[in-house]
Amino acid sequence: MIIIDPEKGVVRTVTNGKEESFSISSSEAFSIVSKAWLRCGWDTKYVYGFTWLGRPIIQLPDDMLRIQEVIYSLKPSVIIETGIAHGGSLVYYASLCKLIGRGKVIGVDVEIRPHNRTAIETHELFPYITLIEGSSVELAVVNRVKEMVGSQDTVLVVLDSNHTKDHVLRELECYAPLVTKNSYAVASDGIMKDLAGAPRSNSDWQTNNPYCAAQEFAAKHKDFVIEQPTWRFNESNGLSENVTYWPGAWLKKIT
Ligand SMILES: C[S@@+](CC[C@H](N)C(=O)[O-])C[C@H]1O[C@@H](n2cnc3c(N)ncnc32)[C@H](O)[C@@H]1O
DSSP, X not given: OEXXXXXXXXXXXXXXXXXXXEETTSHHHHHHHHHHHHHHHHHTTGGGGOEETTEEOOXXXXXHHHHHHHHHHXXXXXXXXXXXXXXXXXXXXXXXXXXXXXXXXXXXXXXXXXXXXXXXXXXXXXXGEEEEESOTTSHHHHHHHHHTOOTTOOXXXXXXXXXXXXXXXXXXXXXXXXXXXXXXXXXXXXXXXXXXXXXXXXXXXXXXXXXXXXXXXXXXXXXXXXXXXXXSOOOSSSOOSOOOSOTTOEEEEOO
């Protein structure tokens, strides 16, 4: 249980009968309230309320600002995203490529609905985008993506398709080899681990999720570590952890 009392300036929690109290000005309180806010946002479908340059983008804005920080410092020449849906995130990454003056975006989806395809293909930023229809783990699809990546490219991979642990692990095996040193494979939506029991969740989400896939992948592949990218600017009062739908998502290629 969480009690937020702005008048007294405290956040109180009761977990398994243990009571704790934190100043509302503390980083601990911010973390507790953020986690509750994320859960509330899941139930109310908060992330289903944004567009980017006209296309619905199903992402937490915090995650998009954070990945923008990574893209601006890394300046990838290729961004690969599995899971297109309405195309908002593809257009978002394409818009950053245009502003930075470098990069292209490859999107993979098992089903690109005709109205979404038309909207993406007629978008101003479509010259930066390649659409590939098919399952992200199908060999022909993986090979098509690989053909579009050159040995000199700087590659960032974002996995946002089917979020079962097994599928994300298979995607990581397919696409992580393309990730270049100091770049990332991002296994998005690990928030599922904290949402088991919530509406629109499955009972196995505590373990069947991208967070667990990333952990297992990193344990096996010593050339990757799980590491949240450092904030580029931080004058906060002691905050350092992302407010995110992507906990434990950032698999950094270190060698
Ligand atoms: C969460 S949505 C993607 C949201 C999008 N990245 C955005 O930010 O707006 C997930 C998408 O993954 C696609 N998908 C599901 N299984 C897939 C698979 N095996 N291969 C590729 N895409 C898949 C679905 O069709 C759906 O469009």
